[in-house]
Amino acid sequence: SYKGWFYVIITALIFFIFIRRHIEKLRRAERQAQESDRLKSAFLANVSHEIRTPMSGIMGFAELLKEPGNTGEQQLEYIKIIENSGERMLDLINDLINISKLESGQMKLFICEFDLNEKMHLLYQFFKIQAEEKKLELFCKLGLANTDDAIILSDKDKVISVLTNLIKNAIKYTDKGYVEFGYIINEGTIEFYVTDTGIGIESDKQHSIFERFVQADISLARSYEGAGLGLAISKAYAELIGGTIWVDSQYGMGSTFYFSIPYKKALAQQANS
Ligand code: ADP
Numbered sequence: 001s002y003k004g005w006f007y008v009i010i011t012a013l014i015f016f017i018f019i020r021r022h023i024e025k026l027r028r029a030e031r032q033a034q035e036s037d038r039l040k041s042a043f044l045a046n047v048s049h050e051i052r053t054p055m056s057g058i059m060g061f062a063e064l065l066k067e068p069g070n071t072g073e074q075q076l077e078y079i080k081i082i083e084n085s086g087e088r089m090l091d092l093i094n095d096l097i098n099i100s101k102l103e104s105g106q107m108k109l110f111i112c113e114f115d116l117n118e119k120m121h122l123l124y125q126f127f128k129i130q131a132e133e134k135k136l137e138l139f140c141k142l143g144l145a146n147t148d149d150a151i152i153l154s155d156k157d158k159v160i161s162v163l164t165n166l167i168k169n170a171i172k173y174t175d176k177g178y179v180e181f182g183y184i185i186n187e188g189t190i191e192f193y194v195t196d197t198g199i200g201i202e203s204d205k206q207h208s209i210f211e212r213f214v215q216a217d218i219s220l221a222r223s224y225e226g227a228g229l230g231l232a233i234s235k236a237y238a239e240l241i242g243g244t245i246w247v248d249s250q251y252g253m254g255s256t257f258y259f260s261i262p263y264k265k266a267l268a269q270q271a272n273s
Pocket of ligand 1: 215
């Protein structure tokens with residue numbers, strides 16, 4: 001009868017929809033598993049590389065230090081290499097601790113008042129030496145001249161950490177030209193920027209570099225230090241303090257990283273205005 005057929009068709013339809021949903025779900029789970037597998041392998045490869053390289057530096061140059069005929073100058077050079085390798089390992093360990101704190105939701109916010117211009121100046125002083133070593137020019141531009149307006153409320157350490165990461169990368173991935181960093185005030189936000197004339201990033205990679213362990217060019221990244229965690233941590237910090245981070249880059253020409261946070265003046269300044 002028609003009624004019988006009607007029930008058969010409806011049941012078949014429901015069954016079909018159910019099966020399709022189920023297959024889609026399985027496919028999604030498979031894709032996620034593959035992606036997490038890929039990330040895990042990248043993690044292991046990056047982390048082992050980031051441990052092995054400085055570790056060989058430490059072991060090798062400690063061995064060389066033991067040789068009796070070294071001049072004082074040579075000794076200093078070897079000690080510097082050992083120091084740098086130690087710092088590189090410490091950076092990796094700190095990054096790993098921070099990423100796991102972020103992922104387990106244990107990263108806390110500490111909002112305080114601080115002088116933004118003073119911190120920008122300190123960053124300039126700190127990175128000037130590194131830029132000079134690579135014969136790069138370094139510029140710092142401030143968006144607020146008035147020192148009172150530049151006393152802001154935010155998580156100081158996280159703001160500095162994001163900027164440090166971005167400037168460090170800009171110097172690392174630039175061999176010629178300049179690096180400029182600064183900020184402008186734009187519709188109630190502080191918009192930081194870090195521009196470089198470096199290797200740039202292909203447009204199809206510009207989104208994924210903010211993910212953990214992702215490096216734009218794996219073969220290229222091998223000749224640079226880093227485990228691919230800096231931008232993932234920076235993005236998480238930016239979001240924690242109510243901001244965003246993005247990049248605008250031309251492959252082979254250079255990149256500009258932007259980082260914007262709400263512009264909140266210090267309480268005393270808010271009361272005055
Ligand atoms: P890494 O430790 O590899 O530097 P990051 O998370 O800081 O990790 O950056 C991820 C990737 O983004 C880098 O491996 C690099 O390919 C790319 N990248 C980051 N900053 C720049 C830049 N200023 N210029 C060109 N490429 C960059």
